Amino acid sequence: MKGVDERGGTARTLLDPDEVEGVLSGAFYTPAEARPRAKALPAERPQHYKVICISLYTEDLERLDEMVNALKARGITKANRSALIRHALSQVDLDKVPRGL
Template identity: 70%
Template structure:
């Protein structure tokens, strides 16, 4: 079994620190009141407290989602990302590779029983 230190190094090699911190700060490190305040400020144009600056708009061109994948598929995906990075594509990541794969799918070639 790998030690915790070994896993941390592998994760650091695959994950972009700025991207991870952005997701965590927007989803996990905010209170439950913040999303409701932001929604109200966005619809009414008013800040939640007098004198408070309006909350910044959240991006509308993407959403953070959670999907289930088999560990073998994730290992293959991570190997592909590592290979792209080794070729000099330093911004390669799981999301980008999945988006590219989606653009190549031919629905007429998908087997029945998927």
């Protein structure tokens, strides 16, 4: 179906009203329970790590960020908070941890 543009008379293609009604009534206006459901793919989550939340004092975060920035300045471009914490964990000697931790 052709129409006339109200600004200057340029012809343009309009959508067929019957087609629009068919799409809207078949999908948009159909109750959710009547619509065909797409099968949701199972969320494949990585098994080798988990995202967690920990609390740190702002001073500790500032120190951690300074250390990360220093490592990056030395050319260790993949340095980040998580990597530095993982490295620090690998260095901990539990026999040397103070009792009043």
